[in-house]
Each structure stands twice: as structure tokens, then as C-alpha cells.
Amino acid sequence: MATERLLVPLSESPTVRQTVAYAVQSGLEPKPETLVCHLVVALPYEADVPGERESLEETKRLLERAVSWVNEDATGVDTDVTCETAVLGKDAYLFGPKDYAETFEAYAAEHDIDRLILDPEYNPGASAPLLQPLERELARTDVSFVEAPLERSVTHERFTGVASWSRFLSLFVVSFGFYLILGDPLYWFDLVTGTAVGLIVAFTLSHVTFSTAPTLRETPGRLLRFTLYVPYLLGEIIRANLQISLVILRPSMPINPTVTTLRARVRSGLPLLGLANSITLTPGTLTVRANDQRLVVHTLIDDAREDLFEGGLERAIRFVFHGRRAAAIPTPKERGDTEILAPGYISGSSQPSAGAGSSNSDPPETTTDGADASDGGDEA
Amino acid sequence: MGGRYGGEHGDTYTESQVILTAVKIIAPFTLTYGMFMTLHGADTPGGSFQGGAIIGVTVLMLAFAFGIEPTRQWLKNSVIVSMVGGGVAIFIGVGLATIALGGSFLEYRLFFTVLGIPDGTKWGMEAIEVGGIALIVAGVVITLFFATAAGFTPARYRSTPEVETADDEVLSDD
């Protein structure tokens, strides 16, 4: 009957409250003398975007709330319940599920954690579904973890939440507007059915489309800046297209394909899509992987590679999403966020069991380390 | 539950964020467009068959991007069944209504001549288009897809008994 120590990673999810409640309840079950709840928030790598301080503030608020929840749930219990809070990942870069799992493992080892309680809707800012891969990664570590057995029906409650109204409304407006563009805005039938369709679409997809709720403060500015971005992108596309056309139509076809990585300083989700698709749309560069901020880009000619390393598109994307202040960053080349990969990279990293690639597993390792080191120096 | 890509080397296989986000953005538009086409099936050559197909394809697209199992959880079986069932019910209902009004099956004209609804033909056809065809097509497309996908579900994703039997059949063949 010693001390029971629980690790509860928190995120702004619809089930975070229930997860905390379950953690306290299950922690009290073996009737320990003291129960220590380690409430941690793992911050995804957000680059040096202007909103970072705000997200840190939000994190603190979330932790405060969670502590109050624990105290609430632990009232009238003999056991001595204490809380420890921590923000993880400030000094490390959390990219994929593996990084999260390793961070939790390190924390658990350090604080002698008995169990990890996982929120079934755990989603720390990344837009990709993290839970299943995270579970798989955690299963590989020594940490024993439990997924809080909550009713999944809570997903329906999302629609009534205050935070969801903005998503619901904006998707309704988008859908309704699109419907009227397709149809005739003056015909009453289209207005009625358009409303119905907009409601259906907003109801079914509002939590699918928006991973973060749009806000009145930021979204209009982004849309405006996006309209400025489109002509720039078009210009880039046409310029690069002419370059590549000249190369392809020349009989000797002087191409020099290389695989490069680029650690882009944009948020995951929509900014990443924008950057990856812009890179792909610009001839000569093709995004092969974009799992996290680390893009693997295949470049066809040297000029295109130089353009990519100059980071014009990345800067433009940062301008679109965070305004002009965020756009003024050094080029990826200056930051040391670029790397030309040796041949054999692809089979070496993606197919560990393929045999052919196993001898080549070194280059990606060194690549990551080198980029990490220079990155860290840059931040400090 | 080690993933297939889970060696010591790489990260676990995750869905591509680019594809995921692109699908997220496109989905509302295709769904709206599908419903638009369905509702205007009677007066444009688009037809509600295509409309239903687009609605079904939207769900398929989400399933490809997010993974089959999460989508299956999101879209309950009962929803699909009620889609198809409701579609058939509306189709037959409109048909029988015209018989009840003293005509033959699906004789929309009677909505106008007997009940005096203006544009009766159009509304009758509309009902058939929306309910009868689009719902059925969308439901069948989704059902077929999930049924086919269930046959290939590997053991670790097994959740329901039906899936399990389908799984065994497929695997015992090889």
C-alpha cells in the first residue's frame, strides 16, 4: 500500500475531463496511501510561430483546470491525493508518435510512474490521428498504459460545445455559399434546400474539416493573405514550368535528380498541406513524404533545388498563416534545415526488413542528428 | 500490437498529413455538390444517381484518408441501413401514393391533377430522385465498400464477429 503514481498526458480533447476522472478513480482503487497524479502536457513542435506564447498560456490554463478537477474528484477520500504538473517537449522536438512515446517513457522512468492513463481522444495539436500509432509505440516501451475506457458517444456532444459553434457556423456558411454558387441564389427552392444541405454538411463534417476552430480574429486575415499568395504561387509555377519544359524538351535532358529533406517551420495540418502542395505544384520539386514538419522532397534539376532551399514558398506560407512578422526568417539553407540525402535513403528508412536497405540505414540517422543539433543552436 | 512498420528503425506508419488535410478540405464541397446534384436531379441532366455516387464517394474518400476502422465507427451501421431502407421506402411510398390516387405506379401527373399541387410532376420526380435513388445509391456504395474492406481486415483490427468470419474465410484460402 505504498504510493501510486499515475501519468496522465492531457490535451484539449472533448474527453479530457472524463479521462482525469477515470485516472483518479482507478488510481484510488488499489487503496494506496498516497496517490500522485502527474498531469503533463506534451507540446508539439510549433516552430517559432508567433502564437507559441499563447499556446503556452493555454497549456498552463489546461493544467490548472486539470488540477482543480483532480481535487474535485478526490474530495472525501482518505487517500492523500497530490498533483504534479509538467510541460513536456519544450526542449525536445516532438514530431511523430514515436517522439511522444519516448518522451513519456523518459518522464515515467524519471518519476517512477506506475501507469499511464491515455485519453481515447488524445490529440496534442497535431492534426493526424495520433492515438493508434501512439498506442503501438507505447506498447514497444516499458511503460504500462491504459486507455481510459470512456463511452465514445461523447463525440456527439462536440456539436453542442461552445468551441464547436464557430466550426459549425463557418462550415454551414461555406457549404451554403457553395450551394448558392452552384445553383440560383434567387430561386426559393435553392435557398431552402441549400439551408438544409448546409445544416447536414455542417452537422456531419464540422469536426472532421476543422482540426482547430476558425476564429474571427485570424481567419479573415488569412483568407486575405491567401488571395495575395495565389498570384505569387501562379507566377512561381509558370516560371518553374518554363524551366522544366526547356530541360525536358532538350534531347540530352540534363536532369539531376536528388532526394533532399527540408525541415519546414510551419505548423502541421493546413499550413503543411499548403507548403507540401505548393512544393509539389512547382515543377522540379516533389514532396515525397510529409509526415511532420520534416519534408522529403525529390528535386529534378539543380535550379529547382536551389529555389527550394531559398525557402520562398515556406516564407510565403508563413506569411499567409501568421502575417508578415512571421515571414521574416532565415532561409532553410541558412538555418541548416536542409540536407541532400545519399542514394539508398528511401529503401533504408521505409523498409527496414527489405534487406537491401539495412546496410544503408546510417545516412538518415546522421541526417536527423545533424539537423537537430543545428536546429537547437538556432533556437537558443 | 506492434505495427507492421514497427521495426527499431522507423516511426510507426502514420497517415500522410497532406492527403488527410486535402481530403478534409475537399469533403464538405463534394458532399454539398453531391446533394446539390441530387436535389436538382429532376431538372438537370446530372441526375441523382451521380449525386448519390458522389455522396458515397465522399465517405469513401474519408475512409481512405482516415482509415477504414475510424470511419466505420464514425458512420454507424444503422445509419447506412436506414439510408438504404429510407430510400426504398420513399420510392415505394411515392409509387403507392399515385396508385392510391387512382393512377398507375409512379404516375406523378396525378399529384397535379388530383391533389392540385403545382408542378406535381416535378415534385414527385424530386422525391423519387432524392429519396428513391440517391439514398439507395449512396448507401449501397458505402455498404459495398465496407463489406469489401472487412474481408481484408487483418486480425488486429477485428472488432465484430461478422468481420471475424469474413476474415477467416479469406485467410484460409491461402
Added chain:
Amino acid sequence: MIPLDINELFLVGAAIFVVLAIAMFYRAVAGPTTQDRLLAVNVLGTNTVVILALLAAGLDQPWFLDVALIYALLNFLMAIAISKFTVERGGVL
């Protein structure tokens, strides 16, 4: 100025696009990898969409555009579906 019929122009454009699309069949057949074929079929699909749009303008049949939109959607779906399927060999699919 020679009187130029825009509709004819679009039909000629559509014809050229058809020829270019046929060239894609070579890649679709020759391979050598699944992805090459998929790529070729994807380009073929994009060309088909353009051909449909050109025909819509050339033959003055605006409803071809509906078909083109659906075709574009299915083309996209096919690309992500097959590329996902080849990677996971039915794993998650």
C-alpha cells in the same frame, strides 16, 4: 482576319488532348512499377477531364462539365485509393 469559329477551335484542342492522352497508354502498359502505371492513369484522367470540358465548350453541352467534375473526383479517389492499397497491401484498407 479569318473568321475563326471558337467551337471548332475547342474541338481541335480536344483532339490534340486525345492524342496526348493516348500517349499515356504507353506508360500505363510499359510500367515498370505499379506507381508508374498509376501515374499514367492519373494523367490520363486529368486529360479526360480537360477533354470533357473542351467538348462541353465545343459542342455547347454545358452538362458535360458535371461529368467532368465527377470524373475529376473519381480520378483523385482512384489515385489515393490505389497508392494506399499498394503500400499497405490491404493492411488498413
Added chain:
Amino acid sequence: MIDTLYVGAIVVLLALGVFFTFVSAMGVLRLPDVYARAHTASQTDTLGAGLALAAVALALGWQQASVYTVLLLFFVFITNPTAAHAIARSAAEMGIEPWSGADGDPSSDGGAVPDGGEPIDERSSEPGHERETTEGSHGGDPR
């Protein structure tokens, strides 16, 4: 005058569209490996399609159909690079090496790509995976 300009714009757009699609076709036929082909397939082709669609939209003028054309244009511009990314990613996941230019004739079909069918065979006959699946299915088997 305006008419000539209008027709001229359409002709230019259409011609450019045809030109870029031609380049794209040449690229898909000539380039050495799947990644390089994806460059022209996704991008040059997107621009070609975009210009041709713009010509159509211009010709249709201010009516409902041109709205559809513009939608089609946007749709192609979003989906084409995504599809190319999906294809390139699947090629990378299957372990297809990019052609590095070190050997071989660029205009030959295979380039440095190992035999195309090989990765698939390797994957499906990969012992660990095979065992996992069969064990799983028979473990749950009541027989």
C-alpha cells in the same frame, strides 16, 4: 477589336495548355523513374489542364457553366498535387529507389529502378508479416 482580343486570348490559353500537356506527356514518356515522371505528371499537366480550363471558362463567358469550369480548375489544382504526393509516397513506402543519374541511359524505361515487381513480392513474402497475419487468424479460430 475586343472580339479579336477575346478570341486571341482564348487561342493563346488553349495553345499554352496544349503545349504544357505535350511537355507533360513527353516527360512521362522520357524521364527515367517514377519520381521524375511524377514531376511532369502532376505539375506540368496541372498547368496545362488549368490553362485549357481557363480557356473554356473564358469562352463560356458569364454564365452558370463557367462557374463549374472554375470549380473544376480549383479542384484540379488541389487534387493533382495531392494525388502525385500520394503516388510518390507509396513508391517510397515500397522502397523504390530514385534514379540517381549515375548509370544508365536517362531515356530508357527502367533507369536504376530495380525490377518493378520485386518490392511487392518482397513485401508479401516478408516472413514477419506473413506469420503475424496467419497466427492472428488461426489463434481466433475455434477449430
